[in-house]
Amino acid sequence: MLSLAPMNTRSETATIIRQPESMSPDRRCLLLMSGGIESSTLLFQLAQKENPQPVFLDYAQRAARQEWQAVQTLSLQLHIDPQRYDLSAFGNAVGALRTARYHVPLPHRNFVAIAAVAAIASNLNIKRIVIGLSADDAAVDTCSRPAFQNAIHDTLGSLGLQLETPLIHLGKDAIIQYGNALGVPWAKTYSCLLGRTPACGFCPQCLKREAAFALAGVNDPDMGYDN
Numbered sequence: 382m383l384s385l386a387p388m389n390t391r392s393e394t395a396t397i398i399r400q401p402e403s404m405s406p407d408r409r410c411l412l413l414m415s416g417g418i419e420s421s422t423l424l425f426q427l428a429q430k431e432n433p434q435p436v437f438l439d440y441a442q443r444a445a446r447q448e449w450q451a452v453q454t455l456s457l458q459l460h461i462d463p464q465r466y467d468l469s470a471f472g473n474a475v476g477a478l479r480t481a482r483y484h485v486p487l488p489h490r491n492f493v494a495i496a497a498v499a500a501i502a503s504n505l506n507i508k509r510i511v512i513g514l515s516a517d518d519a520a521v522d523t524c525s526r527p528a529f530q531n532a533i534h535d536t537l538g539s540l541g542l543q544l545e546t547p548l549i550h551l552g553k554d555a556i557i558q559y560g561n562a563l564g565v566p567w568a569k570t571y572s573c574l575l576g577r578t579p580a581c582g583f584c585p586q587c588l589k590r591e592a593a594f595a596l597a598g599v600n601d602p603d604m605g606y607d608n
């Protein structure tokens with residue numbers, strides 16, 4: 382069990398399915414996407430009753446090209462045009478100052494990403510920002526923990542923006558079960574930190590993905606590793 386959160390149940394999933402009914406009447410929302418399990422699941426959920434604008438940030442992560450491909454493929458399947466913003470010069474500049482090369486060059490990546498999408502949402506006159514943080518993220522990432530999220534929620538609120546993290550209480554395995562029910566085409570999603578095609582099978586994200594699919598009891602068609 383990867384999640385440190387309470388056991389996920391189908392009743393929790395059902396709560397999330399109903400959540401759009403109680404959301405703001407403004408159906409437009411900005412969805413930060415990486416093409417992974419969480420943001421892809423949110424895209425398919427939001428597309429049912431909302432008007433999501435997928436946004437992809439290229440901050441010079443190693444898998445940027447493959448992630449953007451996944452975001453495009455998934456969005457176009459739902460007849461939605463995603464937007465890509467190129468922050469790679471910034472990511473490369475910050476990464477160049479670090480002593481080792483990281484797959485993700487930006488420290489506090491989620492903090493930077495939220496600030497960036499706040500600017501993008503305001504520019505698009507969209508008030509709601511949706512991010513696919515999971516309970517697994519909250520267990521390991523400072524910028525995903527409840528205290529930080531509460532603070533950032535208040536900060537964005539002061540800017541007239543609403544931050545929504547509808548998957549924050551679900552582990553990756555429960556999100557997979559939920560996404561499966563929504564018909565997410567897992568073969569079109571992408572998780573590998575190394576940017577390998579097919580996925581490497583040994584980076585932390587590949588290992589988390591494999592474990593979560595096994596726990597969820599769902600077959601992952603992307604498990605055609607190249608090692």
Ligand SMILES: [Zn+2]
Pocket residue numbers: 572573574575576577580581582583584585586587
């Ligand atoms: Zn990998």
